[in-house]
Amino acid sequence: MARGPLTRPAPTRPPPTRPAPTRPPLRVLVVDHTAEPGGAELALLRLCRELVTTADDLEVRALLLSDGPLVDRLEAVGVPVDVLAVARDVVTASRYGLSGGGALRRLRGVARTQVALWRALRRADIDVVHTTSLKAHLLATVPALAARRRVVWYAHDRVAPDYLPWPAVLLVRAVGRLPRAVIANSRATAATLGRAAVVAYPGLDPDQAIAPSLPVPPRAGAPVVGIVGRVSPTKGQLELVRAAPRVLERHPGARFRVVGGPMFGAADHLARVRAEAERLGVAERFAWPGTVPDTRAELDAMAVCVHASPVPEPFGQVVVEALARGVPVVATDAGGVPEIVGRGPHALGALVPPGDVAALADAIVAVLDDLPAAARRADRARRVVAERFGVAGTARVVSAAWRDAARRGRRRRP
Incomplete structure (x- = not known):
């Protein structure tokens, strides 16, 4: 039975306790x-x-x-x-x-x-x-x-x-x-x-971040390059797949994860992305876990989180989420993302032009070439994010x- 408009009873689970109001809410x-x-x-x-x-x-x-x-x-x-x-x-x-x-x-x-x-x-x-x-x-x-x-x-x-x-x-x-x-x-x-x-x-909720007082857990094994978000032509999964061959030339042990699933009729685009991975011969290096209820474990396993939207994004929540976990970020330099990452010597991550697959690949390679330096920048970034984006x-x-x-x-x- 459909739930009626504004008539559904209050949830049986009691809401969190808060002080009694002193005036009508x-x-x-x-x-x-x-x-x-x-x-x-x-x-x-x-x-x-x-x-x-x-x-x-x-x-x-x-x-x-x-x-x-x-x-x-x-x-x-x-x-x-x-x-x-x-x-x-x-x-x-x-x-x-x-x-x-x-x-x-x-x-x-x-x-x-x-x-x-x-x-x-x-x-x-x-x-x-x-x-x-x-x-x-x-x-x-x-x-x-x-x-x-x-x-x-x-x-x-x-x-x-x-x-x-x-x-x-x-x-x-x-x-x-x-x-x-x-x-x-x-x-x-x-x-x-x-x-x-x-x-x-x-x-972000406080529990989405690793507290600045705590160390970032070490990432073991082959470096993981990940992208998180719903699968869509505007979210950059196709661009990451196309950047993968160039990344693998320099770091043949790298692995890729596409975290998220299609919404709003984008199932055909997911099929296109996976077909492109097959065409380029990199499909065996990709994992497709789909939508996950909590992205923290996925982010914590990444050596670099990629935000590859080919069009300017309004904000870029996954950029904040990754930085809050101390994960190095490569993101597109458009829309609201530069407001998060910044530019110049104090930037919190690397920015690349939207839609530029070669620049995206080179920025990922630069992170993987010097993971200790990327980790130090990411550690500073999570402290900034904790202050600015709560x-x-x-x-x-x-x-x-x-x-x-x-x-x-x-x-x-x-």
Whole structure:
């Protein structure tokens, strides 16, 4: 049976204890189109866990437009979740599917989804609607405003033609004028939105990092070159495969791991990547563990973590995650990644031009040529990351945006 909108009972597992509120809490409903644990959704999970345990003046609920693993994971940290059943082709559409011709083909499903959202939001006792994915922004903003709710976006996508099709760029920028506030996951993302935005980097939980006071465990055996993230044309798995022959010329004992699986209809791309490894004669050097629930063990085994996105990434969470584990990083010099890594003699990792397979291979070889030097730089990097990218800082910025959005015209409590 489908879970009804905003009527699902609170989780049986008690939420973490927090101080009793001294005033009525600000009630926030987070809306996401998917319940699959992508980068934005994992960032949401960490954010909610932090807010539930530290903010006594907030009450956070979630409304998802599909069912999946994120439901139970949010409820486990004390966030009640409702699932609103909507047209599947609307939820699973690619970034090309909700703009231009794709939108026209799905117009009926989009309209029904927005009507269902309006009804659910009108009934909900909430102050702020927080959308956290591109589809959620487009689907929920107008219904939320029609239901007289304040809207806050957390933008995890660059709204630029090198990342989205032009019709989507125009549509998102037009709708993006409507929210009361917009949060961006990097300065690079904020610069593409066409309006003012506050930056809140997706922060890490303390247990995702190796504490600066502890040594990084030694990595034994053949060097492992890894890439972590959902398999997609924008994530760089194909570029790593194409760089592998050049790496193996210098370090024939190297091994490669592609950690992550396809989402949002990218299964064909995974087949293409694996076929390319076969064509280049490097398939036996690659392992494909797929999606793993916890990437820490995978990262800890890597001699170098590669971020090879051929288009500018909005942020690059895996870069932060790897650096927090003391893993040397080779990443593309575009989008939000340079905000993490930096440039020049104090850079936390190596940066290469996006899509430049030869430069990617040479940077990986440079790390493997001098692993002790790379390890020293990575050790310094994890100390910097621990200070700059903690989830507590993210929670402060996001909750401040919610409070500011609700400050004017807040609904009276009965």
